[in-house]
Amino acid sequence: MRKHESGFTLIELMIVIAIIAIIAAIAVPNLLSARLNSNETAAVATLRNIVSAQSQFQTTGRADENFNGIGEYGYLAELSGAIGVRGGAVLQPAVLSTAFRTADANGVVTRSGYLYILVLPDAAGDAMLPPAINLVDPDLAETTWAAYAWPTNYGSTGSRTFFVNQGGDIIATEDPDYSGPDAAGAPFDAASAFRLPGTATSITGLVATGGTGRDGNLWKQVG
Numbered sequence: 001m002r003k004h005e006s007g008f009t010l011i012e013l014m015i016v017i018a019i020i021a022i023i024a025a026i027a028v029p030n031l032l033s034a035r036l037n038s039n040e041t042a043a044v045a046t047l048r049n050i051v052s053a054q055s056q057f058q059t060t061g062r063a064d065e066n067f068n069g070i071g072e073y074g075y076l077a078e079l080s081g082a083i084g085v086r087g088g089a090v091l092q093p094a095v096l097s098t099a100f101r102t103a104d105a106n107g108v109v110t111r112s113g114y115l116y117i118l119v120l121p122d123a124a125g126d127a128m129l130p131p132a133i134n135l136v137d138p139d140l141a142e143t144t145w146a147a148y149a150w151p152t153n154y155g156s157t158g159s160r161t162f163f164v165n166q167g168g169d170i171i172a173t174e175d176p177d178y179s180g181p182d183a184a185g186a187p188f189d190a191a192s193a194f195r196l197p198g199t200a201t202s203i204t205g206l207v208a209t210g211g212t213g214r215d216g217n218l219w220k221q222v223g
Contacts, residue, residue, distance in 0.1 A: 039113035065138035113157030127188035154179030190215035
């Protein structure tokens, strides 16, 4: 009498594979969506931390290049203690996470699926990247700064690009062009409500909260 052979038949294996494929088709998108939402939530929290750090830095007068007794805002590298404040002494203790001490040549910091850039104004109100620290206007830097956060890979690490300035309100838009380090984020005036002639990269003026920015996108306030 022949003994019954153990193991799966071809049909049974095909059924198991099909079940696994169905489970994966359901679970993988959910996992990617959860990761995306987590990254976006972290980006918003990070921008709020930057707002707090800027407020502390400015109100305590850590930078006062025009010596008028009114503090100026700082770059990420200054706030985190990566470089000296306006080329001088390093801030001790730092008012921003040391994670912002690692940046590329343009001052862009990568963190949890998002890239961050903070700019200060020159005398015309145009955005100055951190390497141009000597061009920052001390008068305008007392009242103005702007920061963007955009996904390292649109649709995978995040779908929204975020903006915040000295007002503290975070707004966001969705644009697949704002993706990865080569994109350099949104144009610095992307979230501006309007642009005066000759101020192509101005970070002064009204912000397009709940309206269309200079980039043509709708910018919604983040709750």
